[in-house]
Amino acid sequence: MIEAKNITKKFRQQTAVDNISFNIEEGENFVLLGTSGCGKTTTLKMLNRLIEPTAGSIYINQKNIEEQNAETLRRSIGYVLQNTGLFPHYTVAENIAVVPNLFKWNKEKIRLRVEELMRKLHLSKEYYNAYPNELSGGQQQRVGLARALAADAAILLMDEPFGALDPITRTKVRTDFINLEEFKKKTIVLVTHDVQEAFELADRICLMDKGKIIQTGTPAELLFKPVDSFVKTFFDEQRLQLEYKSVTLQMLWQFLKDDHSNTSSLKEISSQTNIWQALEYLNTNNDDSVSTKNNNTVKEINYASLMHAFNQYKKYN
Amino acid sequence: MEQQQNLWNFIVQQRDKLLDQTIAHIGLTFISLLIAVAIGLPLGIFIARRRKAAGIVLNIAGILQTIPSIALLGFMIPLLGIGPLPAITALFLYALLPIIRNTYTGIKETDASVLEAATAMGFSRWQVLTKVELPLAFPVILAGIRTATVINVGVATLAAYIAAGGLGEFIFGGISLNNTNMILAGAIPAALLAILFDFLLSRIQKINLKKLRLAVWLMPVIILLLSSFYVIPSFEKNKLLAGFTPEFMGRQDGYLGLKSVYQLNIKNVVISDAVMYKAAYEKKLDIISGYSTDGRLKAFDLVVLDDDRHIFPPYYAAPVIRADVLKTYPQLENVLNMLSGKINDSIMTALNYEVDYLKQSPEKVARNFLLENDLYKPPQNGNKGTIRLGSKIFGEQYILINMYAMLIRGYTNLNVETKTGLGGTKICFDALTNNQIDMYPEYTGTGLLAILNASANTLDKLKQNKDSIYHYVSGQFKQKYNLTWLKPIGFNNAYALMMRRKQSDELNVHSISELTNYIDKQK
Numbered sequence: 001m002i003e004a005k006n007i008t009k010k011f012r013q014q015t016a017v018d019n020i021s022f023n024i025e026e027g028e029n030f031v032l033l034g035t036s037g038c039g040k041t042t043t044l045k046m047l048n049r050l051i052e053p054t055a056g057s058i059y060i061n062q063k064n065i066e067e068q069n070a071e072t073l074r075r076s077i078g079y080v081l082q083n084t085g086l087f088p089h090y091t092v093a094e095n096i097a098v099v100p101n102l103f104k105w106n107k108e109k110i111r112l113r114v115e116e117l118m119r120k121l122h123l124s125k126e127y128y129n130a131y132p133n134e135l136s137g138g139q140q141q142r143v144g145l146a147r148a149l150a151a152d153a154a155i156l157l158m159d160e161p162f163g164a165l166d167p168i169t170r171t172k173v174r175t176d177f178i179n180l181e182e183f184k185k186k187t188i189v190l191v192t193h194d195v196q197e198a199f200e201l202a203d204r205i206c207l208m209d210k211g212k213i214i215q216t217g218t219p220a221e222l223l224f225k226p227v228d229s230f231v232k233t234f235f236d237e238q239r240l241q242l243e244y245k246s247v248t249l250q251m252l253w254q255f256l257k258d259d260h261s262n263t264s265s266l267k268e269i270s271s272q273t274n275i276w277q278a279l280e281y282l283n284t285n286n287d288d289s290v291s292t293k294n295n296n297t298v299k300e301i302n303y304a305s306l307m308h309a310f311n312q313y314k315k316y317n
Numbered sequence: 318m319e320q321q322q323n324l325w326n327f328i329v330q331q332r333d334k335l336l337d338q339t340i341a342h343i344g345l346t347f348i349s350l351l352i353a354v355a356i357g358l359p360l361g362i363f364i365a366r367r368r369k370a371a372g373i374v375l376n377i378a379g380i381l382q383t384i385p386s387i388a389l390l391g392f393m394i395p396l397l398g399i400g401p402l403p404a405i406t407a408l409f410l411y412a413l414l415p416i417i418r419n420t421y422t423g424i425k426e427t428d429a430s431v432l433e434a435a436t437a438m439g440f441s442r443w444q445v446l447t448k449v450e451l452p453l454a455f456p457v458i459l460a461g462i463r464t465a466t467v468i469n470v471g472v473a474t475l476a477a478y479i480a481a482g483g484l485g486e487f488i489f490g491g492i493s494l495n496n497t498n499m500i501l502a503g504a505i506p507a508a509l510l511a512i513l514f515d516f517l518l519s520r521i522q523k524i525n526l527k528k529l530r531l532a533v534w535l536m537p538v539i540i541l542l543l544s545s546f547y548v549i550p551s552f553e554k555n556k557l558l559a560g561f562t563p564e565f566m567g568r569q570d571g572y573l574g575l576k577s578v579y580q581l582n583i584k585n586v587v588i589s590d591a592v593m594y595k596a597a598y599e600k601k602l603d604i605i606s607g608y609s610t611d612g613r614l615k616a617f618d619l620v621v622l623d624d625d626r627h628i629f630p631p632y633y634a635a636p637v638i639r640a641d642v643l644k645t646y647p648q649l650e651n652v653l654n655m656l657s658g659k660i661n662d663s664i665m666t667a668l669n670y671e672v673d674y675l676k677q678s679p680e681k682v683a684r685n686f687l688l689e690n691d692l693y694k695p696p697q698n699g700n701k702g703t704i705r706l707g708s709k710i711f712g713e714q715y716i717l718i719n720m721y722a723m724l725i726r727g728y729t730n731l732n733v734e735t736k737t738g739l740g741g742t743k744i745c746f747d748a749l750t751n752n753q754i755d756m757y758p759e760y761t762g763t764g765l766l767a768i769l770n771a772s773a774n775t776l777d778k779l780k781q782n783k784d785s786i787y788h789y790v791s792g793q794f795k796q797k798y799n800l801t802w803l804k805p806i807g808f809n810n811a812y813a814l815m816m817r818r819k820q821s822d823e824l825n826v827h828s829i830s831e832l833t834n835y836i837d838k839q840k
Contacts, residue, residue: 050437075439085434089452098438147438157437 001026001187002047002155007056009042016042018211019056026154029188031202033195039211040191044157047189048077060155075102078148078186082160084140086132092118092143093128099151117146122176138169142176149182156182158190162197174200195238199245207231219246224314244276247313249292249301255309256292256299266291266300275310279303327498331487339506341482345401346469346510349408351540353465357413358458361420362446371421378414386411386472387591390479394592398601399560404473404481411472412465419461423454456522459536463518470511474503478589480560480596484510486587490563499567557836559585559604560593570766571606571812574628581833594619597817604832609662609813610713612669620821621813623828629812630776631783632762633805634713636721640799642755646702650803652728653756656720657804659690665713665808672712679712683719693723699730707745707754710738713810717758742767750798759802760810764790769797783809 002024009017017039024030032040045051047058049070058065065073086095093114100110118125121142132140141161148156161177162170177183178201192198198205199219206216215227223243226232235242249256250271269281271294281290282303289302328335364371384392389410393403427450435449451458477485487503490496521536565571566587575581583604588596596602598617607614609621636653643650660668668686671677687693706721708714715737722733736754739745742763748754765771765779765786779785791802814829826832 048437050433071439071441073439074437077437079434079437081430081434081437083430085428085430085437087431087435087449088428102439 001028001061002030002189003059003062004043004046005057005059007043007046007053007058009039009046009051010054015211017046017053020208020211020213021056022206022213022216024187024189026187027185029183029190029201029203031198031205032189032191032208033193033198033202033205034208035193038208040193040208041159043208044159044189044191047155047157048074048079050074075099075151076153076155078151078153078156080144080148080156080158080161082163084132084144084164086140086143086147088132091129091131092123092135095132095143096146096150098147099153103151113150114146117149120180120182121146136169137165138173141165141173145173145177149180152182154187156186156188158188160191160193163192163194195235195242199242207234220251241276243310243314244279245274247310248272248274249278249299250294252306252309252313253294253297253299255312256301257305258297258299268293269301275306278306282306324498324501328502331502335487335502335506338482338484338486338503339510342470342473342484342507342510345404345408345473345476345481345483346466346514347540349405349473350412350462350466350469351537352405352409353412353416354462354537354540356409357416357461358420361417361458362424362450364417365421365424375414375418375421378417381410382414386475387478387589390475391592394479394595394601395599398599399480399588399592399596400586400601401476401481403479404476404483408469408472408476412469415461415464415468416458417461419457419464420454423457423461424450426457427453459518459522462536463515463522466514466518467511470507470514474507477563477587479592480586480588480602482587486563486566488563489589490567490587492563496567556584556839557603557832558601559583559606560588560596560602561585561606562590562593563587565606565812570628570630575814575829578626578628579829579833581829581836583832583836597815600817603820604814604816607813607815608810610665610669610808610810612666612671612673612712614815615666615670616674618818619815620818620827621815622821622826622832624811624813625828625830627781630762630765630781631786631809632760632811633783633787633807633809634717634758634760635787635805636756636803637749637759637764637794638756638801638803639749639752640795640801642704643801646704646729646731648729649704649725649731652724653721654804655692655724655728656717656806658807659692660806660808662808665810668716669713672716679715680719683716683723686716687720687723694727696723696726697730699726700732701730703732703734704756705734705736705754707739707748707757708735708737709742709745709757710740714758717806721756721758749800758806761786761790761805762811764794764802769793 004020004022006019006021007017008015008019020043022030032043034040042051046053047060047065049065060073087098090098093111096114096117097110100113105113114128115125118128123139123142123146127135127139132143135143141164145161148158162174165173174197188201190201202219204216204218205222207214207222209230215222215231217225219242222231223235223239223246248271249269252275253271266289267285267287268291269278271292273281273292278290278301282288289300292299292301360374364374381389386407389407390403393407397403397406431449431453432445435445440448473483474485474488476483477489484503484507487499488507491499491501491503561572568574572585586602588602590607593602593605594607594611594613594617597605597619605619607619613619614621638649638653668682671682672679684693704725706718708718718735718737722735725731725733736748739748739754739757742759745754745757745759746768749757761783769790771779775789779789787802787805794800794802814832816826821827824835826835
């Protein structure tokens with residue numbers, strides 16, 4: 001869906017992005033991860049031509065974006081900013097309706113769409129005519145998300161969308177966002193420096209440093225098959241938690257014990273559950289064991305068997 | 318209370334004139350403001366995009382702002398003549414800086430993330446400007462317009478100096494005539510206008526964000542409406558146009574006398590003494606009210622029309638000295654009388670011309686004159702006593718005082734101290750009676766009208782006769798203030814109507830009566 005070919009961006013003498021290429025599939029959640037100044041935001045902004053590359057080309061649906069009208073291109077791509085970038089002189093409804101208005105939708109259609117998005121993003125109706133400065137930071141970011149989703153663009157670009165929020169609000173807004181059907185449907189390119197966030201949202205992570213891509217892959221690939229010591233040390237601080245979060249029960253299937261006991265007595269959890277969630281489940285429900293099912297095979301899981309399987313998995317990967 | 322009563326009476330009496338002036342004032346203010354917004358706003362937007370141009374434009378606008386307003390009006394005369402056009406141009410230049418600067422600042426300060434969002438949503442550059450930048454900068458831009466409005470209401474009073482009308486006519490007329498009511502009748506409405514417009518604009522500034530878009534459209538409409546108050550008066554060609562000072566307009570021995578005694582009915586505008594002579598020279602005006610010994614008469618080749626019915630009282634200059642000083646130093650009398658009969662109108666005009674126009678020092682001009690007339694003697698450096706000489710604050714008085722100082726030093730053993738530039742008549746006269754100075758040159762007409770405040774009865778009796786006035790004034794001064802008028806020097810620095818020599822010859826108009834006849838024939 002999105003293809004970047006050898007793109008480079010220089011600001012005067014500084015090379016912000018250095019000859020990188022990547023492919024993003026339709027419906028994929030692609031996270032650009034890295035420390036400040038690694039070129040991830042510059043890369044993102046080149047996708048909707050907020051920044052023009054010095055060299056290289058970007059194709060969206062096989063069309064070179066340079067050959068398209070910039071405004072038309074941008075209207076077909078949703079965009080979420082870290083500092084919301086809401087128009088202070090527009091009401092919440094007007095802010096959300098910005099792009100539909102550019103497309104000249106009729107008023108009724110716009111109103112219905114705005115109301116629908118406000119409902120989905122848990123924005124109370126009373127804010128319809130409120131101005132952004134009357135809203136809390138979390139609510140403002142929800143309006144920013146609604147604005148980006150309003151015209152139902154197939155692609156969504158997000159520049160540290162939850163970065164300016166406090167940890168509790170961030171988790172809430174992020175969870176609500178993940179649960180949106182739009183989140184599952186859309187091709188999303190998201191920039192973050194927050195490793196946890198990257199792991200939570202990404203299908204694939206593109207780890208950047210000094211303008212170059214160091215490694216692109218699924219969270220598990222980055223954790224268990226790092227290409228170099230930079231990638232390895234990048235996750236060191238939170239490695240255990242990340243590993244638990246990036247490995248699902250299904251990935252451990254061959255190392256889990258078959259359940260031969262009377263399975264019906266055990267509570268069942270999804271095989272897509274990751275280790276972290278399974279541990280949390282065992283912990284909070286005070287159960288010794290749970291069962292999980294995949295293609296008609298059923299496995300029994302308890303704390304010891306889970307740890308065992310995980311160690312096996314690491315050994316053979 | 319009586320003051321207020323009088324002011325109210327004055328306003329009621331002059332209400333038509335006051336209304337005209339107020340309308341002209343509002344018109345001047347808003348036409349110039351409209352042009353300033355029309356040019357300053359796009360310019361401000363432009364420089365917000367081009368950093369390099371910003372410095373240059375803001376500096377130029379800043380420099381324009383620092384030019385003293387009266388000087389700017391002066392610069393306009395050779396370029397645009399007199400009347401509303403140069404006034405509006407000058408006001409426009411003053412209004413420009415606050416509007417450009419605030420537009421620039423307002424747009425520059427738009428939140429970068431809001432701009433990025435607007436662009437990323439797919440706004441075109443024009444949409445970013447009109448839907449985001451301008452609305453967000455609106456309060457700042459409006460603050461600039463507010464500043465410009467208040468400046469313009471103030472500066473527009475000066476438009477009266479160059480015949481553009483406005484409330485300045487009353488203000489400057491009142492100052493010249495020492496008529497407080499007239500000053501207030503101009504100043505109070507001007508101040509009220511400034512306060513009113515500032516208040517109204519502040520209301521718009523505070524307007525709810527929701528109604529902002531309405532306000533954006535309303536603003537130009539309001540300004541346009543207010544501008545339309547003022548239909549620029551067009552001067553008819555082929556008719557003589559007179560320019561009179563505000564003071565002249567209000568005086569019985571000025572414009573009022575011209576109307577009642579000569580039945581002169583000439584189209585006229587109010588203008589400052591400072592630019593009047595030049596305007597006449599440049600054919601912007603045909604008749605002006607000047608002073609008969611002004612150096613510019615010579616510089617611009619103007620001639621005085623004969624006051625054949627004697628409405629202008631004589632202003633013969635003579636030294637006025639305290640009687641006790643004369644008693645102590647009796648030798649002074651002969652010395653101070655030495656100039657008597659030596660300087661007539663044209664000689665004084667020539668001397669003034671050298672000082673005011675050729676910019677020679679009064680001292681040099683005085684010395685040359687004394688040398689040419691064989692009156693100069695080198696100083697004796699005497700120290701038998703000190704005579705303190707005073708003068709008012711204009712060239713003619715400086716020349717006279719230098720002559721007297723040289724004469725006293727050359728012919729007596731007395732020392733001299735000069736205190737020049739003592740403001741107006743009242744300051745000089747008070748300094749003399751309070752023993753701060755010993756002598757200064759005064760004019761008979763000034764003594765009669767400004768100091769003695771002669772009654773209408775007395776004036777009738779004296780019949781504008783130069784000798785009877787001199788005798789009356791010197792007698793009264795002696796009696797009331799113990800001051801002695803010495804012999805008149807000989808020239809008469811009085812009000813006079815003047816016109817270009819060439820035009821005067823062409824039309825064969827050499828006196829005010831002939832002028833009246835000429836104008837009546839044209840109708």
